[in-house]
């Protein structure tokens with residue numbers, strides 16, 4: 420079998436394996452890996468999720484899995500020009516790629532940058548499909564997301580938006596550093612089924628209690644999931660109408676529990692691990 424470019428490069432540096440027995444050195448210094456690496460799409464769980472048949476849907480799902488926005492855009496456009504159904508592409512190609520990413524992230528095999536790149540690729544493909552449709556695709560229900568007043572940290576909140584969109588919810592993203600009055604105003608107008616509030620600083624997480632008080636004064640009883648780096652479950656649970664949120668990818672499952680099973684914020688506090696379908700240490 421002919422040598423790969425990497426093997427040729429190693430030979431050029433270390434001399435041939437037969438002459439110098441470089442193999443151990445190359446492995447120890449991470450120049451060469453032992454055995455073939457498992458590609459993300461070959462992970463058994465991911466393989467179950469992705470479209471199995473070779474074709475445009477699998478290609479699109481793979482471009483999301485690899486966080487390759489340029490390829491995803493080009494292939495989505497090509498598929499749309501060839502007459503593919505935009506809704507079918509969203510549900511059975513772009514979102515499948517994102518589901519694969521979530522599976523690998525949950526297992527600790529993908530990391531935050533993978534999520535963000537994949538999210539960008541997926542959302543960009545979805546935008547092209549929606550442009551073709553001429554309207555937003557149908558959604559399950561509106562969920563409102565924001566980082567609380569005074570807090571500029573929005574990476575976790577942006578992940579929540581991405582997971583909501585990937586799972587067919589309408590994410591109403593109020594952005595970061597959102598005043599409590601604006602939260603109440605938007606909640607009155609948009610009537611979300613769930614709100615997610617994110618705070619990463621000890622100085623800003625006190626906003627949770629203020630938000631709930633203002634919502635209650637306005638007669639709004641929508642559950643508020645509160646999370647973020649500095650936040651602890653016992654702190655969140657000091658305020659009624661709230662529950663402590665742990666991972667961004669839990670949000671669509673929590674929304675499903677509200678929409679499909681009529682769960683309340685109290686139910687979520689009691690059944691969080693069951694609802695998200697995994698062991699969550701903060702709820703043990």
Ligand code: B12
Pocket residue numbers: 569570571572573574575576578579614615616617618619620621622644645646647648649663664665666667668669670
């Ligand atoms: C990135 C970052 C920044 C960036 C933010 C960029 C951005 N667009 O978000 C920048 C540089 C702007 C920044 C600024 C500041 N930062 Co800063 N920052 C960080 C850093 C390094 C990472 C935060 C992050 O994004 N984490 C990753 C995301 C994904 O986590 P997350 O948002 O918590 O979301 C996860 C979960 O919490 C969950 N989640 C979140 N919400 C919800 C809700 C629900 C319902 C659910 C289910 C889940 C959920 O989902 C995500 C996981 O899947 C942290 C340190 C650290 N290692 O955490 C400091 C940190 C948060 N920053 C800190 C500080 C103090 C500041 C500054 C005040 C610094 C300064 N003196 O200027 C400024 C803010 C200035 C201001 N305007 O007020 C402190 C906060 C300390 C504290 N406990 O109060 C930290 C902890 C650093 C430290 N050790 O001191 N920061």
